[in-house]
Amino acid sequence: MESIQSHTYEVHLEELAEAALKQHIAKSDYSKVFVLVDENTKKHCLPIFLKKLGLEVDAVFEIKSGEEHKNISTCSMVWEFLSNNGGDRKSLLINLGGGVLTDLGGFVASTFKRGIGFINIPTTLLSMVDASIGGKTGVDLGVLKNQIGVINQPEMVLVFPEFLKTLAERQIVSGYAEMLKHGLIKDEEYWKALISMDSYTDAACIQKSIAIKNDVVLQDPTEQGLRKILNFGHTLGHAIESYCLENPDKPTLLHGEAIAIGMILEGYLSHELKGLSRLSLQEIKTSFLAHFKPMTFTPEDIATIVELLKYDKKNSHGDINFVLLQAIGKAVTDVTVPEHLFAKAFAYYEE
Ligand SMILES: NC(=O)c1ccc[n+]([C@@H]2O[C@H](COP(=O)([O-])OP(=O)(O)OC[C@H]3O[C@@H](n4cnc5c(N)ncnc54)[C@H](O)[C@@H]3O)[C@@H](O)[C@H]2O)c1
Structure with a gap:
């Protein structure tokens, strides 16, 4: 399966990755090769990884899984581990895990001794199709996501879809939402192929999604224009995700579940x-609801979510800017939406 050339590195899949x-x-x-895992990737992915590559590694460090551990204290533990185990400027850190681990490990490597090399091996569908491209590394600051970090590219990204065999179904479906987004914003044929497939973890589709994100990022490395299209579904999706997090009586949504509603x-x-056609709109709704459980929103929920929108980092000068679709595969950026349409959008979602 063909590799994908990103900024300074390649994404290799399957046998080519090995x-x-x-x-x-x-x-x-390299003076030393270190591997970063969490308890789940240590159990499910590390043995496969070591066997597959017949690689001698110097030491493996385990962090706790979960967004709540994506913070500076976890980074300190990894920096200390590297330091105590003879890590120097010529060491390599291999990050074997989902987006939490590759974001954190990338940041640790980018800052240890002013920067050592790192390789990302994403083990969730979301991290394969999304976090593998763009060079964003970092951690959260309290409840504020991804506030501390740097943009820095890995030496390579290796994608082994077989790791997905042990990933929880809910996590897989969450990653699938990002893949559907790639079709919606850039490629109608890919969207049609995805919605007619039974498997979410097809290697060719993973490759296609990575290629779409890569194309967009390469054309707009500094997020000035085109790259905004990757935010389709995310403006309302993020607000819904935050709202549910802050309200214990609401279900906790995975990222993909929230952006599915957002889309x-x-x-x-x-x-x-x-001008997105009624038919396409209906197809989008039916396709998402076939995989994602519908949620209900009270008028108070909607009002609070709309308030939260106003704090979204993508909005400038108080306007709420959206990425919208003219058609499936054709996205437009910087659309201002009149406030009265939000309640109608929620009514359509629930009807
Ligand atoms: N850098 C980027 O461009 C970018 C893009 C998207 C998301 N992200 C970040 O990614 C994070 C979300 O990543 P995620 O969805 O991968 O979640 P995650 O990293 O939290 O992983 C989800 C769970 O799956 C477990 N797991 C991972 N691989 C497994 C496997 N093969 N088998 C069994 N269990 C496995 C993990 O231990 C964890 O419990 C967020 O912090 C988000 O900010 C970054």
Whole structure:
């Protein structure tokens, strides 16, 4: 399966990934090779990884899984581990895990001794199709997500879809939402292929999604224009995600589950404001609801979510800016939405 060239590194999949890593380690002069895992990837992925690559690693460090551990105290533990185990500027850190671990491990590597090399091996669907591209590394600051970090590219990213066999179904479906987004914003044919498939973890689809994100990021590395299209579904999705987090009586949503709702709502806004056809809108709604359990929203919920929107970091000068669709595969950015449409969008979602 063909590799994908990103900024300064390649994303290799399956057998090519194995070969690329062996070659890279053989030709590089690393003083030490460290692997970062959490309790789940240590159990499910590390044995496969070590066997597959027949690689000698110097030490493995385990952190606790979960967004609540994506913080500076966890980073300190990893920095100390590297330091106590002879890590120097020529060491390599291999991050074996989901997006929490690759974001944190990338940040630790980028800052240890002013920066050592790192390789990301994403083990969740979301981290394969999303976090593998763009060079965003970092951690949370209290409840505020991804506040501390740097943009820095890994030496390579290796994708082994077989790791997904042990991933919880709910996590897989959450990653699938990002893949559907890639079709919606950039490629109608890919969208149609995805919605007619039974498997979410097809290697060719994972590759396609990575390629779509990569194309967008390469065309707009500093997030000035085109890259905003990756936020389709995220403006309302993030607000819903935060609202549910702050309200114990609401279900806790995974990221993909929240943006799935966001994409239906923003699909409705696209129909109202940008000419997305009724048929396409209906197809978007039906396709998401086939995989994601519907939620109900009271008028008070909706009012609070709309308030939260106003604090979203993508909004400038008080306007709420959206990415909307003119058609499936064709996204437009910087659309201002009149406030009265939000309640109508939620009504459409629930009808
Ligand atoms: N850098 C980026 O561009 C980017 C993009 C998207 C998301 N993110 C970040 O990614 C994070 C979310 O990542 P995620 O959805 O991968 O969640 P996650 O990293 O929390 O992983 C989800 C759970 O799955 C477990 N797990 C991982 N791989 C497994 C496997 N193969 N088998 C069994 N269990 C496994 C983990 O231990 C964890 O419990 C967020 O912090 C988000 O900010 C970053």
